[in-house]
Amino acid sequence: MKRITDERLILVNLKNFRIAYICQTVGLIAFLIYVGVTSGSRAVTESPIFFVLIVTNTLHAFLQMRVTADVEATEKKRKKPRPYYVFILISLVVGVLMGMISWFIDRQHPSFAWISGTIFFICFLGSFSVMYYLKKKRMDDDDAEE
Template identity: 40%
Template sequence: MQKIKDERLLLKNLQNLRIAYILQTLGIIGILGYDLITKGIDGMRENPLWFVFILTTVVSAFLSMNISVEYESQKRSPKKGFLISLVVLTLISTIIGILTSLSEGFTAINGVLTAGIIFICGIVPISYLYYLRKKRIDDHTD
């Protein structure tokens, strides 16, 4: 099998892959929706397709971050954006942690765990965006 070198064929191949990905995602959502209706939310989460759906959604989001950073129109300071995002993430995590600990049936430990998990889950994409922006600026200065 030879590599495709024609840009039109490459674009057509990428469009075909996008259509296949959309159909596959719609199929997974349909199966998970059926499980949700028949078995409830716990039954839906037990289906291995749930893990596949979450994993592909996260990977797709991270890959699209790379594209959006490449085409940002303004020159942003990566450090400033990182610090602003970090402050906002800390505030959101703290507020959710406090509200969780004040909720009936939850303790302060539950609030700290919830805030910690939200913070860790938020710091990963923030750090990745910082890395992409810094790499872009470093590539343009070379």
């Protein structure tokens, strides 16, 4: 089998993958909604399909960050990136807010609020750190070229 070298065919192939991924995601969500309606929300979160959906969408989001960083870098040139502590503060605010929301929803389990707030903080800080690293690396590469 020969490797595809025509750029138009590569783009068509990538669009086909995107359409298949969207159809698969919509199908999984529809199935999980059906399970939620028939068996309850607890059955949805215990389903392995829910785990697969969460992992694949998280992976897709992290892989998409590189493309987003490159597009932002070419569209608008920012003189200086925001300081890293700003991203830490934003992540902390999101973690605290989600922890407070969890605490107001379920006051019998305050440890759940701490856990959910910490998880949100780590997730936001992780994604912000990856974006910061990609933007800083891109800016350093642009400075080295000049």
